[in-house]
Amino acid sequence: xxxxxxxxxxxxxxxxxxxxxxxxxxxxxxxxxxxxxxxxxxxxxxxxxxx
Numbered sequence: 001x002x003x004x005x006x007x008x009x010x011x012x013x014x015x016x017x018x019x020x021x022x023x024x025x026x027x028x029x030x031x032x033x034x035x036x037x038x039x040x041x042x043x044x045x046x047x048x049x050x051x
Contacts, residue, residue, distance in 0.1 A: 002050065003046045003047075003049055003050040004046070004047055004050035006043075006046050007043045007044065007045070007046030007047025007048070007049070007050065008043070008047055009043070010039055010040070010042055010043025010046060010047075011040060011043040011044065011047065012043075013039055013043070014036050014037075014039040014040035014043060017032070017035070017036045017039065018036050021033070021036075
């Protein structure tokens with residue numbers, strides 16, 4: 001897959017993970033959001049880099 005497609009998939013993955021936080025306990029709350037933020041930034045980077 002090219003970088004634009006991978007970037008789009010990473011953005012979708014970050015959104016899905018952000019929705020799933022509703023079922024996560026408070027202990028992993030901050031770690032979970034850190035992972036979501038990293039995936040979102042990486043997805044945006046790949047998506048915008050390919051333009």
